Amino acid sequence: xxxxxxxxxxxxxxxxxxxxxxxxxxxxxxxxxxxxxxxxxxxxxxxxxxxxxxxxxxxxxxxxxxxxxxxxxxxxxxxxxxxxxxxxxxxxxxxxxxxxxxxxxxxxxxxxxxxxxxxxxxxxxxxxxxxxxxxxxxxxxxxxxxxxxxxxxxxxxxxxxxxxxxxxxxxxxxxxxxxxxxxxxxxxxxxxxxxxxxxxxxxxxxxxxxxxxxxxxxxxxxxxxxxxxxxxxxxxxxxxxxxxxxxxxxxxxxxxxxxxxxxxxxxxxxxxxxxxxxxxxxxxxxxxxxxxxxxxxxxxxxxxxxxxxxxxxxxxxxxxxxxxxxxxxxxxxxxxxxxxxxxxxxxxxxxxxxxxxxxxxxxxxxxxxxxxxxxxxxxxxxxxxxxxxxxxxxxxxxxxxxxxxxxxxxxxxxxxxxxxxxxxxxxxxxxxxxxxxxxxxxxxxxxxxxxxxxxxxxxxxxxxxxxxxxxxxxxxxxxxxxxxxxxxxxxxxxxxxxxxxxxx
Amino acid sequence: xxxxxxxxxxxxxxxxxxxxxxxxxxxxxxxxxxxxxxxxxxxxxxxxxxxxxxxxxxxxxxxxxxxxxxxxxxxxxxxxxxxxxxxxxxxxxxxxxxxxxxxxxxxxxxxxxxxxxxxxxxxxxxxxxxxxxxxxxxxxxxxxxxxxxxxxxxxxxxxxxxxxxxxxxxxxxxxxxxxxxxxxxxxxxxxxxxxxxxxxxxxxxxxxxxxxxxxxxxxxxxxxxxxxxxxxxxxxxxxxxxxxxxxxxxxxxxxxxxxxxxxxxxxxxxxxxxxxxxxxxxxxxxxxxxxxxxxxxxxxxxxxx
Ligand code: SF4
Numbered sequence: 077x078x079x080x081x082x083x084x085x086x087x088x089x090x091x092x093x094x095x096x097x098x099x100x101x102x103x104x105x106x107x108x109x110x111x112x113x114x115x116x117x118x119x120x121x122x123x124x125x126x127x128x129x130x131x132x133x134x135x136x137x138x139x140x141x142x143x144x145x146x147x148x149x150x151x152x153x154x155x156x157x158x159x160x161x162x163x164x165x166x167x168x169x170x171x172x173x174x175x176x177x178x179x180x181x182x183x184x185x186x187x188x189x190x191x192x193x194x195x196x197x198x199x200x201x202x203x204x205x206x207x208x209x210x211x212x213x214x215x216x217x218x219x220x221x222x223x224x225x226x227x228x229x230x231x232x233x234x235x236x237x238x239x240x241x242x243x244x245x246x247x248x249x250x251x252x253x254x255x256x257x258x259x260x261x262x263x264x265x266x267x268x269x270x271x272x273x274x275x276x277x278x279x280x281x282x283x284x285x286x287x288x289x290x291x292x293x294x295x296x297x298x299x300x301x302x303x304x305x306x307x308x309x310x311x312x313x314x315x316x317x318x319x320x321x322x323x324x325x326x327x328x329x330x331x332x333x334x335x336x337x338x339x340x341x342x343x344x345x346x347x348x349x350x351x352x353x354x355x356x357x358x359x360x361x362x363x364x365x366x367x368x369x370x371x372x373x374x375x376x377x378x379x380x381x382x383x384x385x386x387x388x389x390x391x392x393x394x395x396x397x398x399x400x401x402x403x404x405x406x407x408x409x410x411x412x413x414x415x416x417x418x419x420x421x422x423x424x425x426x427x428x429x430x431x432x433x434x435x436x437x438x439x440x441x442x443x444x445x446x447x448x449x450x451x452x453x454x455x456x457x458x459x460x461x462x463x464x465x466x467x468x469x470x471x472x473x474x475x476x477x478x479x480x481x482x483x484x485x486x487x488x489x490x491x492x493x494x495x496x497x498x499x500x501x502x503x504x505x506x507x508x509x510x511x512x513x514x515x516x517x518x519x520x521x522x523x524x525x526x527x528x529x530x531x532x533x534x535x536x537x538x539x540x541x542x543x544x545x546x547x548x549x550x551x552x553x554x555x556x557x558x559x560x561x562x563x564x565x566x567x568x569x570x571x572x573x574x575x576x577x578x579x580x
Numbered sequence: 581x582x583x584x585x586x587x588x589x590x591x592x593x594x595x596x597x598x599x600x601x602x603x604x605x606x607x608x609x610x611x612x613x614x615x616x617x618x619x620x621x622x623x624x625x626x627x628x629x630x631x632x633x634x635x636x637x638x639x640x641x642x643x644x645x646x647x648x649x650x651x652x653x654x655x656x657x658x659x660x661x662x663x664x665x666x667x668x669x670x671x672x673x674x675x676x677x678x679x680x681x682x683x684x685x686x687x688x689x690x691x692x693x694x695x696x697x698x699x700x701x702x703x704x705x706x707x708x709x710x711x712x713x714x715x716x717x718x719x720x721x722x723x724x725x726x727x728x729x730x731x732x733x734x735x736x737x738x739x740x741x742x743x744x745x746x747x748x749x750x751x752x753x754x755x756x757x758x759x760x761x762x763x764x765x766x767x768x769x770x771x772x773x774x775x776x777x778x779x780x781x782x783x784x785x786x787x788x789x790x791x792x793x794x795x796x797x798x799x800x801x802x803x804x805x806x807x808x809x810x811x812x813x814x815x816x817x818x819x820x821x822x823x824x825x826x827x828x829x830x831x832x833x834x835x836x837x838x839x840x841x842x843x844x845x846x847x848x849x850x851x852x853x854x855x856x857x858x859x860x861x862x863x864x865x866x867x868x869x870x871x872x873x874x875x876x877x878x879x880x881x882x883x884x885x
Contacts, residue, residue: 182806189842222811225790227759227768230808251807252762255841263631267837270631270657274837277766277862321769334588340776341594347773355608358766358862361658370662376606397584499663500629576764576802 083293083514088134090143093121098149107436108423109516110542111156114529116164116191119143120540122527124516126441129448131514133527138166145171152423155546162250163190163257176203178250178579189258190538207246210236215243218561222251229575240560245553249578256580260539265291266502268539269364272526275541276577277358281307281314282519283541284363286526289444291365294513294530295505301488303367308445308483310350310359310368312476315520317346319469319476320391322572326466327398329566330407338394342387349383352376364499371492381484388477395470408463412555412567415460424551425544426522428571431468432460438518446483447518460555462570507534519544521574543577594777600866602673609672610651610859611660613689618668620691623647626666629659631837632830637691645691651677652685652833655861678858678871682833682849685859748877750822751796754785755876758795760815762845763802763836766862767829771799774865781869785876792818797875798852801862803831803838803845816852824875826856828868833857 088096100106100123109122109131121134145168147154157168158177165188168174179187185200207217215238222230230251236244260271272287273280285307292298299307324339347357353372354362361369372380398404414424416433429436435456439447455471457464507513507530515526522544531537552571556564603609618626626635626647634653639645647668660669668689679685761768774781775788789795792815804812816825827833827848835846848854858871 180807182810187842222808223760223815227761227772227788229761229763229765229768229802230811251811252764252802252805253807253843254763254803254805254838254845255843256838259838259841264628266629267631270655270659271837273657274655274764274831277764278769280766334584337777338588338591340773341778344594344773344776344778351604351607355606355658355662356656357770357864360608360656360861361662369658373606393583393587397587401584500625574765 083131083133083512085133085135085512088121088136090119090136090138093119093134093136094144094146097121097146101150108150108152109525110527110540110546111153112160112538112540113164113166113190114538116141116166116188119160119166120527120529122514122525124441126436126438129441129443131516133512141165142167142169144169145174147171151421152547155550159546162188164188165191173208176205176250178253179203180205180248180250189255192537205248207234207248208236208244210244212238214238231575235561235564237561240562242556242559242561242564245556245564247549247553249549249575251579252576253579254576257539257541261536264503265365265505265536266499268536270361272541273360275580276543276574278318278574279314279519279521279524279543279577281310281359281363282517282524283526284359284361285311285444286515286517286519286524286541288363288365289515289517290513290526290528291515292513293443293515294507294511294528295365297366299367300491302490303492304445305483305487306353306368306372306492307363308447309353309480310362311445311517311519312480313346313350313353314359315476316387316473317343317350318520318572319473320346322569323395323398323466323469323473325569325572326408326462326566327404329569330404332398332401332404335394335398335404338390342390342394345383345387345390349380349387352380352383365502366499367492369499377484377487381481384477384480391473391477395473398466399470405463407563407566408466408570409461410459411462411563412559412570413459413461414551414555416458418554419460419551422550422554423547425547426518426520427465427468427472428548428551429522430454431457431464433458436523438516438523442516442518444515444517446479462566465570507536509534521545521572521577522548541577541580543574543580545573545575545578548573549578595780595783596778600675600870602675603671603864604673607671607673608656608658608661609674609864610654610656610677611649611669612651612672613647613649613687614668614670615689616667617689617692618647618666620645622664622666622668623691626660626664626669629664631655631657631659632834633839634830635660638688646688647691648686648688650686650834651859652682652857653830653836654859655830655836657861675864675866676870677860677863677867678856678874680856680874682854682857685833685857744877746877747824747875751824751876752878754787755797755872756789756795757786757797757799757872758789758792758815758819759799759801760808760812761801762804762808762812763829763831765801767801767832770862770865771801771828771868774868776865779865779869781865781872784869784873784878786869786872792816793820795819795823797824797826797872799826799828799872800832800848800852801828803835804848804851805838805843805845807843809844809851812848812851824855825852826858826871826875827854828858828871829863830859830861833859836861 105127107124119136123132162178218235221232232248234246324336328336419432525542528539
């Protein structure tokens with residue numbers, strides 16, 4: 077058993093894993109973090125305790141490339157098991173709908189990019205993908221994508237419809253799989269943060285922070301209080317920018333141009349704030365292991381304060397217009413419902429989870445930036461429809477602005493450079509052998525996990541990134557069932573998921 | 581409703597009057613060589629720290645060592661500007677940074693020598709570029725179209741200026757844009773921002789359309805990983821000629837930090853001919869508008885016409 081401050085790593089054999097996992101997940105506060113492997117000779121199951129902020133890694137040695145699937149017992153395993161098959165060639169036996177998730181036809185059937193321990197014998201000749209077929213009189217299919225009509229990332233949606241009603245939606249992803257998890261272990265530590273940032277372009281601060289926390293947890297170092305404050309502001313600014321953008325997008329899909337353009341302008345102001353703090357609109361390269369990469373000037377900080385006040389003043393009426401407009405409310409109410417039961421079964425996170433009764437926010441549980449804050453009030457809704465998700469976003473905008481004010485008011489002095497700050501010499505750090513590091517961050521989409529393992533030489537051999545979208549894509553497919561086809565864009569926008577973060 | 585109208589009427593016009601404003605103080609743009617020399621030790625540190633392989637130390641044919649900077653690969657990570665600042669590299673506040681040729685994004689400076697091989701951002705020394713293995717003849721698809729059009733006088737397609745004249749005749753007033761995203765989405769967000777009321781690219785005749793069938797230009801973001809090779813090619817083939825391709829962002833230009841992996845995410849150039857390159861990670865909305873203006877042939881002698 078290996079233990080550091082945040083994470084425990086234990087061996088659990090296959091039988092025990094099968095029998096215990098379900099009961100463990102029934103304990104209130106426990107969550108399934110992710111399922112993956114290190115090099116293909118074992119399964120890794122990450123359990124999170126949201127009450128204590130501690131995580132447990134179960135390592136289950138495997139004697140063959142086939143193992144019993146848990147999906148029928150624990151539905152949220154289904155996506156993880158598919159990805160683990162693609163990346164490691166480990167086949168979940170008894171998976172009800174085993175399909176490739178990340179690597180499809182263009183790739184060779186014998187390619188398992190993260191499998192390093194031995195060659196896998198591929199049982200298939202190609203990576204053929206077949207969509208679920210819905211049969212019945214009058215049922216027809218609409219294929220959409222991978223290239224979409226708007227300016228969004230690629231993915232394929234297959235709708236099976238009867239009249240105007242969606243009977244089933246199948247989501248096929250993987251088009252933006254770029255090999256992030258492999259590249260990140262190929263580069264030295266000093267460059268890893270940039271690869272982590274490239275995982276999803278709208279979650280740059282969140283990914284950089286999760287990376288930094290993971291590295292720091294393993295090295296058992298801490299950033300200075302001042303750096304911690306700036307990291308938190310950075311994370312919250314990203315949340316504000318994207319919530320504003322998502323609410324504007326929702327208004328746009330309803331056809332409420334006054335609100336959507338006002339939000340677009342406002343988003344520009346928020347990105348301006350991010351620029352004041354970090355030097356770029358998307359906060360690139362700002363958060364780094366050990367601290368931050370540049371200290372914002374006093375002039376910029378006071379400008380930031382003034383600008384945020386202005387944003388707050390502008391935001392309120394626009395949000396009110398959206399929620400007080402009867403037509404807009406009608407379009408969002410009872411559309412795209414995700415029931416609390418299904419949300420819990422599928423481990424849905426973030427805004428979508430909180431809109432469906434799941435009172436979980438990593439900012440209340442896990443160490444990152446100035447979090448956890450145990451006293452945070454979560455804007456939990458029960459209806460699980462588009463309106464609930466919009467409301468949660470609006471509430472979070474308010475609370476994020478408050479968090480930033482509070483931090484700016486009590487900004488710790490001193491240096492942003494802690495004892496470990498010299499970013500030029502990151503590579504001299506030595507990780508412990510056979511250790512692991514974990515960073516759990518509440519990004520604007522929800523729980524983001526970075527988890528890595530070191531080998532017998534203290535080198536990082538496996539770096540897993542679990543984007544919140546991994547949990548939530550299924551939720552979208554569930555929520556649009558029996559809804560009108562024309563409501564799909566609205567439902568989709570209300571979840572606001574990432575393709576690149578999922579595909580990596 | 582009245583309150584909403586009142587609100588909208590009392591707002592000031594958000595649309596920016598200053599076109600292509602340079603980046604503000606303290607804002608990090610793409611790095612550029614200042615012309616100052618740099619020691620070998622520093623150059624090696626920079627090359628090792630640059631996550632995108634945009635900074636390299638190369639030996640030229642005559643044996644001199646140079647530091648080469650490829651702005652088309654740079655992910656604006658800030659390492660060479662904030663973490664390891666030197667006199668040789670500074671942040672470029674200019675937002676008009678698109679180029680027609682891939683090699684115009686590459687420049688170099690000799691180590692421990694004050695002579696800058698090229699004015700930064702302008703086509704560099706051939707020996708140096710050959711050494712770096714970057715293809716220099718990336719004539720775009722539109723070029724081929726003009727070559728195929730037999731009613732054109734030969735000299736018309738030979739001089740760059742004449743070619744620009746032709747392009748601007750066809751696309752100069754308005755252009756229909758099809759965006760294909762193959763990456764992390766930050767470039768897509770900035771293209772979206774270029775269409776918002778602040779930058780408002782529609783006022784320059786640039787509008788985004790929902791199908792390649794009626795598009796003039798393909799705006800590609802992201803490194804184009806293997807699963808997108810075929811969809812992207814099909815999308816291009818669905819466009820009628822003449823058609824242009826613009827690579828937006830360093831991933832689309834060079835593959836970025838993820839190039840040369842099993843996913844073969846090596847940029848648009850590996851799949852389609854590219855007409856205009858817009859560097860940045862992501863490029864500023866002004867840079868995107870500038871690049872599209874260049875594709876339209878509206879930009880001559882560096883100014884929007
Ligand atoms: S800013 Fe660009 S050139 Fe400089 S180190 Fe980063 S990626 Fe390389």
